[in-house]
Amino acid sequence: MFESLKARLDQLLRDHSRPDPRARAAALREALLEAKVGVSTMRSALVVTERELDLERRQLADAERRGRLAAEVPDADTVQVAERFAHRHRERVTVLERKLAVQRDELALAEREVAEMLSEYRTARPGAPFESIDAAWRDIQAAGGERPGTNLDDDAARADSDQKLKQAVDAQLAYLKKKLGKQP
Numbered sequence: 001m002f003e004s005l006k007a008r009l010d011q012l013l014r015d016h017s018r019p020d021p022r023a024r025a026a027a028l029r030e031a032l033l034e035a036k037v038g039v040s041t042m043r044s045a046l047v048v049t050e051r052e053l054d055l056e057r058r059q060l061a062d063a064e065r066r067g068r069l070a071a072e073v074p075d076a077d078t079v080q081v082a083e084r085f086a087h088r089h090r091e092r093v094t095v096l097e098r099k100l101a102v103q104r105d106e107l108a109l110a111e112r113e114v115a116e117m118l119s120e121y122r123t124a125r126p127g128a129p130f131e132s133i134d135a136a137w138r139d140i141q142a143a144g145g146e147r148p149g150t151n152l153d154d155d156a157a158r159a160d161s162d163q164k165l166k167q168a169v170d171a172q173l174a175y176l177k178k179k180l181g182k183q184p
Contacts, residue, residue, distance in 0.1 A: 028121040035114045042110055046103045053096040060089035 067082030 025121065025124045028117065028124050032114065032117045032121050035110070035117055039107065039110050039114055042103065042107045046100070046107060049096060049100050049103055053093065053100055056089055056092045056096055060086060060093055063089050 063082055063086040067079060067086055070078035070082050
């Protein structure tokens, strides 16, 4: 699980040169979601290993207790069988303890990676809406489109529209004042 998380992060870092901050933030978000799912899976696996280790330790204690009881009763075959089982459980406990240590280390590493990705995602996200809008207009212009408001004719039309709007507001205000008797 950790290897797939690491591969995804490496791919994202290779694609770091994306010109569009929105696409980069979206890719970071997707990788972050996958990483969080991976960390959750790793935590679940850790819990399973802890349970296996507890069970194996109990079985080891039982096998050792049975061996002691068999030694008290002069039964060499039972003592030998109990020692074999105790040896197997002891080896299994050793393996599970190493596995648990590795899983904890992997989980800690993955959690640090997720924290770094989250920090990077927060800084990669467009901070203000206008940054996202500007990036979208750059994409449209790169595709051959034209952004309204960059043409002088558009500015003249907007000034004319603003003037008409101001006249309409003034006329409405004058009408209301006359109606209310505030103006002769």
